[in-house]
Amino acid sequence: MTPSEIANELVAGCKVGAEEANLAKLYADNAVSVEARDGGTGRVAVGLEAIRAKHAWWAENATMHALEVEGPFPHGDDRFAVIFRLDATMFGARSQMTEVGVYTAEDGKIVREEFFYG
Amino acid sequence: MTPSEIANELVAGCKVGAEEANLAKLYADNAVSVEARDGGTGRVAVGLEAIRAKHAWWAENATMHALEVEGPFPHGDDRFAVIFRLDATMFGARSQMTEVGVYTAEDGKIVREEFFYG
Numbered sequence: 195m196t197p198s199e200i201a202n203e204l205v206a207g208c209k210v211g212a213e214e215a216n217l218a219k220l221y222a223d224n225a226v227s228v229e230a231r232d233g234g235t236g237r238v239a240v241g242l243e244a245i246r247a248k249h250a251w252w253a254e255n256a257t258m259h260a261l262e263v264e265g266p267f268p269h270g271d272d273r274f275a276v277i278f279r280l281d282a283t284m285f286g287a288r289s290q291m292t293e294v295g296v297y298t299a300e301d302g303k304i305v306r307e308e309f310f311y312g
Numbered sequence: 313m314t315p316s317e318i319a320n321e322l323v324a325g326c327k328v329g330a331e332e333a334n335l336a337k338l339y340a341d342n343a344v345s346v347e348a349r350d351g352g353t354g355r356v357a358v359g360l361e362a363i364r365a366k367h368a369w370w371a372e373n374a375t376m377h378a379l380e381v382e383g384p385f386p387h388g389d390d391r392f393a394v395i396f397r398l399d400a401t402m403f404g405a406r407s408q409m410t411e412v413g414v415y416t417a418e419d420g421k422i423v424r425e426e427f428f429y430g
Contacts, residue, residue, distance in 0.1 A: 270355065296414060
């Protein structure tokens, strides 16, 4: 897949909640995921299994009320950004937040994702 | 200035159109600006003077009707993203576009900006 195809498929999958399928199809085994800050368990997850564990933690601890996904916004041949607007309840508190994901593709797979949020 | 202060001041300046003041105060002399794609003059501008030339070209060729600036969205201690929504007329055609800027700060100055757009 070209980076543009990867970007479009990632966004399409996020819009319908197909995150597990996205990970299986679009991510390299050694992909790295980097959070904006250390929420207590480190900022960096290395490898697809560690990224799956993050998704599982999120699914267990957060209730999503709405998710808007905007993009992709390409940068050159290997990177793209996606804007996420979340409405979620976590540990009893409901909040809305916007975050930007920046993705790097290499050899037809996503090798890095970086999240920007306040 | 801390990266967080730089980010807040950049966004505040963009909101009021104080781009020249932003460049003078917040950017390193050797800052690099990278466009999403090559619009005919290359993607990469190296150095503050080259970045000023880009701004001058834009001011000459585009009429801005509206600009919304959202952020900053931090990533670690040295990077942040900003979302721009532009409504502009260029070469007779009016269009709306969204772009994401990703900034890197070092030693109290912005040393790199990267723009993501479709």
